[in-house]
Amino acid sequence: MEETLIMQSQRRKMWSAFARNRTALIGAVVAIIIVLVAVFAPVLSPYDPLAQDSYARLAPSSEAHWLGTDDFGRDILSRIIWGSRVSLIIGISSVLLGLLAGTLLGMIAGYYRGKIETTIMRGIDVLMCFPDLILAIAVTAVLGANLVNLIITIAIVMTPRFARLAHGSLLSIKEREYVVAAQSIGARVPRILRKHVLPNIFGELLVAATLWVGVAIRLEANLAFIGLGVQPPTPTWGNMIREGVDVLINAPGISIYSGLSILVTILAFNMLGDGVRDMIDPRLRGA
Template sequence: MSAAVATAQSAQGAVQERSAWKETWTMFARNRAALIGLVILAVIILIAVLAPWIAPHDPTAQNLSLRREGPNAGAWLGRDAFGRDILSRIMLGARATLLAAIGVIVLSGVVGTAIGIVAGYRGGVADSLLMRSVDLVLSFPYFLLAILIVAVAGPSLRNAAIAVGITYIPQYARVVRGATMEVVGKEYVEAAHASGVRGFRIAFKHVLPNISAPIIVITTVGLALAIVSVSSLSFLGLGAQPPSPEWGAMLADGRQYVASAPHISIFPGMAILLTVLALNLVGDGFRDTFDPTLR
């Protein structure tokens, strides 16, 4: 009998979980702007994944006789100062830029979430020490701190991603701490305590799943900020190094030709703009979806 009851409860839980996901998707789908952003983002990700196979030319191959050539049938977005195909470089640059941004989010998200949960769940001295450490990082202008870290570690796209990831840790820590403090007094947490569950098992098994909504929202918006920050460091020569294609570095390559060959800068800038816009639209959609006042 107990096995049958357990099976029935498991099936009921699965149905409830599917129902919750369906309700979440229904709420998200009502936001047309968010859906448009999701489609644009999916296309950009698909291009980044398939870039080595669908790029029309070698992104590093130079043809000095065609340098700064405008858009034409042979090169749809034109060529840069070294005669390299801009479309191919944007496609490969999407992979580099997105991977760097994802690295930023993984680093800041994992570390910041862990700090926030421990601080919010434990409270007391642990909370004070962790939050004061976060305040110390926040006391520095985040972009200047990222420049300092890259200057010490050496210019590269990987170091740029690590530097930006470190500066974004406080954002996750503060959001997660606040969300954790809201749920630690809930009935299900007290029930877990009463059933004998102890330590951080409660924090990561019962608290973390119930604070996923703000984490998802800040992750989506954080990806957009990470793309801008990593591209900015590459623009300054502290990120991707030549001849690697990366959107920020491509912007830097074309800045001296803005008057004579504006396409060199316009198209990488549009790629950044479109990706950030899509992420912001999706982030707004998630924010509205998880906002209980809009349900």
């Protein structure tokens, strides 16, 4: 009973710390709105994002087309709404996949040490030597450019980050009493990692995952801009920026509105990540 009350008290303190952070609240609200827009794109979109109207090419903002049209006469607002689906699917899915793979590799390396640690962490070091975009381009060149392959590509880029974080966090708690006690009673390694290690490092991993969703979205947009993202006519924010470059003087809104969508999304997830960090870290929430 006492443990339950302590846990409830800790949860209240965590949510209180999050609620006091106005920046985090704004980020959470904006992130939720973006997610809802992506989920309900078929309902919110005023037009089919692929529908072309040759009589409305490069039309300015109007009551019919709030953000204007592109050089094929497609409604920009509708394409931005549908493009949010691609960005969020790739961003969130790739980070989750990278979180799973990186955490597993980092915990195995940190727990077993020796040759296993050396092999895994040197491989991680090699991957981290490459800039994110260069590594993503190389992997995409091998796998090809489609939705599933992009998720795998960006997950590969994210995996070393999570592996490094998980490895360092595990080393800091590996010699603590509860881990040593579990080892002394003969608990198996998977159980020790699952029951005693992961719950104590998951907070740091969650904060990093929230922050790195923005990195994944930006990386997807970079790949799309250079033609290695989801291929047209599927609307993505990166594709729209690239398409708008050719008509930047006549219709700057195509690139500007798409770029602002990326900016707002990344900013929202970064603000949310800062709030999650304040909520989880006992030093920052005053616990």
